Amino acid sequence: MDLLLNAVVLGVLLGCFYAAVSLGLSVSFGLLDVPHVAHPAFLILASYGVFFLNDSYDIDPLLGGLLITPLLFLLGLAAYRLYYETFEKRGSDAGVRGIAFLFGIAFIIEVLIILQFGVDQRSVSASYIGKAWRIGEMRIPVRLLVAFAVASALTILLALYLSRTFMGRAIRAVAQDQEALRLMGANPVRIKQWAFGIATAVLGIAGALLIIVAPVDPTLDRAYIGRTFCVVVMAGLGSMTGTLIAAIILGVAESIVLSTVGASWAPAISFAMLLGVLAIRPQGLLGRRS
Amino acid sequence: MKRRALFGGVVAVAMVGLTSGVVAQQPPIKIGMSMAQTGGLAGGGKASLLGIEIWRDDVNARGGLLGRKVELVVYDDKSSASETPAIYSKLLDVDKVDFLFAPYATVPTAPLMPLVKQRGLLLMGNFSFQVNSKVGHDMWFNNAPWGPADSWASAFLDLGQKAGGKTMALLTADQEFAQNLALTAREVAKKRGISIVFDQAYPPNTVEFSGIIRALKAAKPDIVYVASYPPDSAGILRAVNEIGIGDDVKIFGGGMVGLQFASVMQNMGSLLNGVVNYNTWLPEPSMYYDGTKAFFETYTKRAVEAKVDPLGYYLAPFGYASGQLLEQAVKATGSLDQKAIAKYLHGNEIKTIVGPIAFSADGERKETATLMAQFRGVVDKNVEQFRSQGKQVILFPDQFKSGDLISPYEAAQK
Numbered sequence: 001m002d003l004l005l006n007a008v009v010l011g012v013l014l015g016c017f018y019a020a021v022s023l024g025l026s027v028s029f030g031l032l033d034v035p036h037v038a039h040p041a042f043l044i045l046a047s048y049g050v051f052f053l054n055d056s057y058d059i060d061p062l063l064g065g066l067l068i069t070p071l072l073f074l075l076g077l078a079a080y081r082l083y084y085e086t087f088e089k090r091g092s093d094a095g096v097r098g099i100a101f102l103f104g105i106a107f108i109i110e111v112l113i114i115l116q117f118g119v120d121q122r123s124v125s126a127s128y129i130g131k132a133w134r135i136g137e138m139r140i141p142v143r144l145l146v147a148f149a150v151a152s153a154l155t156i157l158l159a160l161y162l163s164r165t166f167m168g169r170a171i172r173a174v175a176q177d178q179e180a181l182r183l184m185g186a187n188p189v190r191i192k193q194w195a196f197g198i199a200t201a202v203l204g205i206a207g208a209l210l211i212i213v214a215p216v217d218p219t220l221d222r223a224y225i226g227r228t229f230c231v232v233v234m235a236g237l238g239s240m241t242g243t244l245i246a247a248i249i250l251g252v253a254e255s256i257v258l259s260t261v262g263a264s265w266a267p268a269i270s271f272a273m274l275l276g277v278l279a280i281r282p283q284g285l286l287g288r289r290s
Numbered sequence: 291m292k293r294r295a296l297f298g299g300v301v302a303v304a305m306v307g308l309t310s311g312v313v314a315q316q317p318p319i320k321i322g323m324s325m326a327q328t329g330g331l332a333g334g335g336k337a338s339l340l341g342i343e344i345w346r347d348d349v350n351a352r353g354g355l356l357g358r359k360v361e362l363v364v365y366d367d368k369s370s371a372s373e374t375p376a377i378y379s380k381l382l383d384v385d386k387v388d389f390l391f392a393p394y395a396t397v398p399t400a401p402l403m404p405l406v407k408q409r410g411l412l413l414m415g416n417f418s419f420q421v422n423s424k425v426g427h428d429m430w431f432n433n434a435p436w437g438p439a440d441s442w443a444s445a446f447l448d449l450g451q452k453a454g455g456k457t458m459a460l461l462t463a464d465q466e467f468a469q470n471l472a473l474t475a476r477e478v479a480k481k482r483g484i485s486i487v488f489d490q491a492y493p494p495n496t497v498e499f500s501g502i503i504r505a506l507k508a509a510k511p512d513i514v515y516v517a518s519y520p521p522d523s524a525g526i527l528r529a530v531n532e533i534g535i536g537d538d539v540k541i542f543g544g545g546m547v548g549l550q551f552a553s554v555m556q557n558m559g560s561l562l563n564g565v566v567n568y569n570t571w572l573p574e575p576s577m578y579y580d581g582t583k584a585f586f587e588t589y590t591k592r593a594v595e596a597k598v599d600p601l602g603y604y605l606a607p608f609g610y611a612s613g614q615l616l617e618q619a620v621k622a623t624g625s626l627d628q629k630a631i632a633k634y635l636h637g638n639e640i641k642t643i644v645g646p647i648a649f650s651a652d653g654e655r656k657e658t659a660t661l662m663a664q665f666r667g668v669v670d671k672n673v674e675q676f677r678s679q680g681k682q683v684i685l686f687p688d689q690f691k692s693g694d695l696i697s698p699y700e701a702a703q704k
Contacts, residue, residue, distance in 0.1 A: 002508075003504065003505065006501075006504055007501060007504075010500055010501055011501075014497075014498055119330070119332060119333065120333070120553040120554070121520065121521055121524065121554070121557065122557070123524065123557055125670070125671070130528065130532060130561070131532065132532040132533060132534075139532065139533045139534060141500055141528075141529070141533070142532075144498075144500070213497065214498065214524075214525050214528075215521070215525070215557065217521060220521075223494075223495035223497075254501075255501045258505070259501045259502070259504060259505040262490055262491075263491065263492035263493065263496065264464055264491050264492065264493055266493065266496070267493050267495070
């Protein structure tokens with residue numbers, strides 16, 4: 001029983017972390033329909049940025065994540081412009097070729113990281129890494145608590161941005177009906193580019209959390225493609241709170257399976273749950289029926 | 291062989307014709323190999339190659355083998371088993387090398403075994419684990435100190451039992467090498483009456499080990515045997531340090547891959563304290579033989595230029611030893627005949643910079659010289675500390691022993 005409670009608590013924390021690394025994809029794939037398989041590669045790139053700042057200038061990883069956020073925003077703008085000019089603009093069958101293009105981007109990022117930092121895994125140091133918080137018999141790693149707090153804050157901020165600000169609403173509008181937006185005199189491409197910038201910018205903090213939670217290596221992105229897409233699709237495409245809920249469900253399920261049935265079953269759970277959700281609610285947990 | 295010698299002669303004559311005035315020299319003795327210089331095994335492969343290159347330079351400075359220079363023909367196998375068969379065919383049929391060294395690691399080596407057995411060639415193994423057990427090639431010689439297959443688990447469980455351990459937890463990566471270790475660990479445990487209270491394989495890409503460690507802790511084992519791979523070793527140790535593993539645990543570690551490499555050790559720093567893990571060479575006084583010190587002086591200098599592991603304990607001296615094995619066998623037999631050399635290696639103990647090496651019939655060491663060592667007093671972010679004695683105290687085998695196990699594990703973590 002104690003073990004189960006432990007597993008649930010840990011699962012919630014882990015789930016929040018999953019949410020943080022999936023939020024960007026929820027915007028780019030969920031709202032903009034870009035099959036952004038390079039999303040995890042951008043995430044690892046951000047982690048290495050945080051590592052560089054921490055290693056060379058002793059900057060706290062979270063602060064480092066904030067510092068690189070504007071750079072990532074610009075990178076996102078550029079990446080979308082490139083994707084749009086080369087693929088989206090040309091119409092229908094661009095989807096599959098777009099995936100190939102984004103895979104290519106992911107590999108290029110991977111190789112660039114290897115050239116710059118080598119193949120070894122890297123980690124950061126901060127006062128909250130390696131400590132645990134005790135509640136009775138339970139010990140919770142502080143780095144996971146940090147991930148939990150920051151991920152929740154990030155989700156709320158992004159959800160508020162999308163629902164309360166003009167630009168946020170515009171982004172949601174472009175997701176719903178691009179043509180209608182165009183008829184009202186707005187430029188959907190610019191809005192999408194902006195949204196893609198936002199989606200990439202949140203990776204600054206997410207990348208910081210990633211390297212706080214565990215060491216990173218250049219090929220780690222491949223491990224996150226499945227997980228992040230699973231969270232976003234299960235959430236219902238484009239729903240920020242859905243992303244948080246789906247990620248927590250996933251984290252808890254994985255954690256319970258891990259400590260009861262056995263570790264080898266944990267990854268199967270993510271995808272079994274995804275299939276289950278899609279069978280019962282094809283639009284995802286909080287997705288709108290289209 | 292005759293045809294090759296004839297061909298060599300023709301080349302030599304042609305060379306004389308082309309470069310008049312240069313004294314005719316015998317062609318070099320070529321040693322061919324592939325080596326992981328990119329991909330997951332590159333860190334180890336590069337260090338291993340540097341060890342072999344240092345031997346080549348040394349032997350050539352001594353006048354070569356049988357008066358001929360030694361030349362290495364090396365290709366990058368990209369850490370992949372699918373590359374090696376083609377590379378070795380090329381080495382044999384196009385480059386016409388005189389001897390073959392195996393690539394670093396088990397997986398790239400395994401597909402070569404049928405080839406060398408069919409053609410009756412000598413293969414000097416490079417840290418493979420049990421690749422010859424099913425092939426049974428009598429011209430295979432492994433430079434690694436593994437010894438008999440179960441010695442790895444026996445050594446670790448021995449230490450655990452001596453410290454009072456009666457139950458064992460087994461945490462392994464879901465991957466071939468780790469599963470092989472787990473298999474022997476289960477067999478040895480059964481023989482010795484150690485009950486297994488926790489036995490789990492975790493999948494690749496596991497992000498967070500807190501849950502697994504918590505479940506392991508709940509099983510209250512005395513001995514924790516971990517067979518993990520580099521990306522996970524850090525995650526496991528981190529979770530263990532945060533969550534704790536219980537004061538029952540007498541000994542922790544065993545088969546954690548990665549903790550032998552400088553960059554990983556530097557990254558993990560004080561997390562390593564208390565862990566008992568396998569290794570092959572460590573800078574303890576018992577490990578120095580004729581030439582060991584000189585080798586590491588050269589290695590340390592050249593590692594900086596070559597951008598490889600600055601310490602190079604795990605693989606590099608054994609690469610050098612591979613060369614020494616061949617060198618002494620060629621000198622003793624006075625020929626390049628592979629069968630004669632294989633016979634010599636089977637029948638004689640050979641002195642190398644990693645100690646005397648004697649082979650059993652399967653081409654592995656007669657006795658294991660795999661070390662079990664405990665990390666002590668390690669601080670964060672400092673790679674130079676590992677050069678000093680006492681950071682990794684050797685507990686096993688007895689001839690290298692430099693200290694006793696500190697147990698329980700929690701006491702040794704401090």
